[in-house]
Amino acid sequence: xxxxxxxxxxxxxxxxxxxxxxxxxxxxxxxxxxxxxxxxxxxxxxxxxxxxxxxxxxxxxxxxxxxxxxxxxxxxxxxxxxxxxxxxxxxxxxxxxxxxxxxxxxxxxxxxxxxxxxxxxxxxxxxxxxxxxxxxxxxxxxxxxxxxxxxxxxxxxxxxxxxxxxxxxxxxxxxxxxxxxxxxxxxxx
Numbered sequence: 743x744x745x746x747x748x749x750x751x752x753x754x755x756x757x758x759x760x761x762x763x764x765x766x767x768x769x770x771x772x773x774x775x776x777x778x779x780x781x782x783x784x785x786x787x788x789x790x791x792x793x794x795x796x797x798x799x800x801x802x803x804x805x806x807x808x809x810x811x812x813x814x815x816x817x818x819x820x821x822x823x824x825x826x827x828x829x830x831x832x833x834x835x836x837x838x839x840x841x842x843x844x845x846x847x848x849x850x851x852x853x854x855x856x857x858x859x860x861x862x863x864x865x866x867x868x869x870x871x872x873x874x875x876x877x878x879x880x881x882x883x884x885x886x887x888x889x890x891x892x893x894x895x896x897x898x899x900x901x902x903x904x905x906x907x908x909x910x911x912x913x914x915x916x917x918x919x920x921x922x923x924x925x926x927x928x929x930x931x
Contacts, residue, residue, distance in 0.1 A: 749790040750805055751778065759790070759800040771797055828858045828908065833884050835869050835877070842884055850890035853911040858895060861885060865904035874900075881905050 749755070754774060761769040761777045764784050772780070781788035781802045789808055792799035801808075829852045831845050849859050863881045865872075878898050885892075885907070893912035898905055 749793065750787050751781070754788065754790045754798075754800065756790070756793075756798045758797045759788075760795070760797050761788075762791075762799065762801040764802045769802075777802075826856050826858065828860050830860045830862065832862045832864050833881070834864050834866075835872070835880060837884075842887055846884065846887035846889065849888050849909075853888070853890045853892055853909070856911065858908055858910045859892075860906055860908045862901060862906040863904045870904075874905075877905050881907065885909065 757774055758771055759774060759777050761772050761780065763769050763780070764786055769777075769780065777788050777800055784802055786802050787805040787808075788800050788802055789805060790798055790800045829849075831849055833842065833845060837845075849861065852859050861881060861884060863877060863884075865877070869877075881898055885894075888909070891912050892909040894907060895910045896908035898907040
């Protein structure tokens with residue numbers, strides 16, 4: 743794990759410690775010698791759990807069990823953290839309708855996973871000389887095909903390779919979309 747190693751027993755440098763007993767009771771502020779004697783009497787370790795506190799906080803417990811519990815908590819915390827990255831999709835002026843639909847479905851998949859998507863209209867050669875309105879319209883046409891509720895995080899701007907924008911999922915728009923779908927389902931029955 744990436745956490746720093748805690749000081750135990752004779753590695754502790756502080757002369758006074760606020761000590762928590764093996765049963766969780768507060769033993770108060772003790773000298774290092776008294777705290778080590780209390781840990782030895784309980785046949786457990788003295789672990790400095792909060793070295794930055796004044797005075798530092800130490801706990802009398804089994805070191806192996808303490809490390810196991812700590813690593814378990816870290817794994818749970820790490821599992822809850824969801825990493826989101828920016829995915830990229832590239833279209834060209836000549837991209838056909840069917841290919842656009844396939845790429846739009848892939849964008850919808852990424853949005854549903856919680857990623858941001860950078861959609862880029864790639865221009866090369868003579869396409870760079872076309873009117874900006876037409877090229878922006880082509881990218882907007884692609885975005886309209888995305889079958890997932892999204893919001894534009896960064897509007898369409900010129901990029902080194904052409905035009906690009908960044909979209910991300912919009913939970914409020916998705917909820918409205920689902921409610922509209924439910925309403926149409928009830929009307930059809």
